[in-house]
Amino acid sequence: MSFSFTNPTPDNEPTFSFTRPELPTIDEHLQAIADMAHETLRLVAELRRQTNT
Numbered sequence: 001m002s003f004s005f006t007n008p009t010p011d012n013e014p015t016f017s018f019t020r021p022e023l024p025t026i027d028e029h030l031q032a033i034a035d036m037a038h039e040t041l042r043l044v045a046e047l048r049r050q051t052n053t
Contacts, residue, residue: 024032
């Protein structure tokens with residue numbers, strides 16, 4: 001979340017504008033989950049290689 005001043009003037013109190021980043025779509029959530037799963041499997045495979053040698 002971020003905020004910024006909007007239309008600050010010397011004789012008025014500045015107003016604030018609050019924004020937040022775009023919410024991810026379902027597809028973006030699913031892609032992030034798939035990416036984490038692939039990385040987890042890669043790390044497990046690497047760990048297995050290290051423990052089997």
